[in-house]
Amino acid sequence: MFPAVTPRAQHLIDTLKRFVEEECIPVEARYAKELGEGADRWKNEPPVVEELRIKAKKLGLWNLFLPKEYKESPGLTNYEYGLMCETMGRCPLAAVATNCNAPNTGNMEVLAKYGNDAQKKKWLVPMMEGKYYSAFAMTEPAVPSSDATNISCKLSHTKGGYLINGKKWWISNSGHPKLKLFLVMVRSGKTNEELANSPGGIGLKDIHNQHSVVIVPSDTPGVRVGRPLHVFGYDHAPGGHCEVTFDNVFIPHENMILGEGRGFEIIQGRLGPGRLHHAMRTVGVAEKAFDIMIERAMGRVIQGQPLVEKGVIMDWIAKSRIEIDTARLLVLNASHAVDVKGARRSKKEIALAKIYVPNMALAVIDRAIQVHGAMGVCQDTPLAAMYANARTIRLADGPDEVHGYQIARNEIKIAKARLESKL
Template sequence: MSPEFTRLRKVLADFVEKEPEIIEKLKKRARSLGLWNLFLPKQYTKSGAQLTTYEYGMLSEIMGRSILGPVATNCAAPDTGNMEVLLHYGTEEQKNKWLYPLLDSKIRSAFAMTEPAVASSDATNINTHIRKVGNEWVINGEKWWISNAGHPDCKVFFVLGVTSPDHPDIHRRHSVVIVPAGTPGFTIGRPMTIYGYDDAPHGHCEVSFKDVRVPLENIILGEGRGFEVIQGRLGPGKLKHTK
């Protein structure tokens, strides 16, 4: 390689790697302007504003003009929906451990629902197995198109799976459990591509669960109530996605 290439490679690498520094500056600026957590009740925002869904939707259109807009204002999916899950359905312990770091943008998160082996557009087909063994949930299954999974700051995954496969009500068979990143048996696979565009390393990844164990208290809302959780998350979420 030529000396000019070597020089440009270093300059370019330095330039690209400074992006997190720029994002953090933008976050501080957004906080100072009261542009923070705008999708949440006023006690969680910096502006103290209580926006309607309609009002927030119009602001989302503005944020969505830039890929940096939602992240800089802490209004980026899938974190928005996950924060709402914890806010509305989480225990105090779950809020202390995951919600408050998310509110401060100290961590990122992911929601693991879609699976490669089933038609996931009908979520009753989701078949990742979550079974109770002693004082733990044991998780086995494959997921894909999991947004944020590859992000280096993604520290927590909300996983939908089957806990009561024989329940007569198909909408009471599933539950949502919290899986911290790095839990043994949990692995992140290849980033997916959309129309040939590779969203690596932060984007939509395959993930797998092989005898992943988490405490019983990591369940959201309760056993068999997964559909309540995902409908409460995805319903308003479809109106609030900013990119």
């Protein structure tokens, strides 16, 4: 049984729905026009974004993502935010308009949870005010980053602080004109090879204590933002997902978050909610695609009969509704589990949603594309972009296979314990 939503939260949910439908969706075309073309698309954020942000603040729709256990929080539960986040998924502008866009949300939660008072004052407060953007630099091109113990960007000690050397890629927001800081996952200890070659390989037990997370201002000498990587042809300007090189980048000791060797503790605290936020929004994306599919089927006549009356289309509509509602329940269940047990003890619930929701969305969007025919794969509908984005979620924050492996391993562990208890 899910908890009741508080009257205040219900008011925000209703207000957000109106804001997205009446303010955000109607200016999508204006946003595209203001973004411009070519290199100009990376120079400035379209002015309409700030206009939306001003409206969102006045309505109290600001920083909704941060759970109520933080003093900086607006006081909502993850479950309540899950209901709101689905609404945001209906329009790409909604999350940024409410200061709830990734990766800013994850970075703000890291600073709120693990940052010291000085770090919060310098970095968290301005981010929560919406003054600038941030990026999380973890994935690397030279190693299989789905196993984060392979991360090799090196942190070394030097007088007064540290030096960072390495290359990252797929760093979201790294091309944004308002970018001010990176949170960077670095190797601050031994390599995996060194741990494996320790006497008896005993060093491997410390494999998750070899990394740290540090704050790197984006204008630090030695930080070079390279080419934006395209997602099925989309470059996602003005933020993008760029390659970033750190070449003898100096940072002072006070830019270390929590302490050396605490990187895995931090990223687990960050990625759990982050995975859930992606799933929450993706349910909203699927609902939007579902609406687009039905509207097209109702308005298209084939051989004198509305397309919506064809048996195959009715079957697609029924399947889509079942799959979307199933996905929503998985997301809300995971959100409630995090509220009750915390993210660390809700790994199974989060993983179930993380795997199921993007695959569900891809199926629904694909049907909507099919109903539109050739129109579905061109720029005349948002479906192609929706499909490209949903497909990347199967890789972001860990691929399906990694989460599936963890689910299966835990289920096998439970089964073994049950069988052993019968002996």
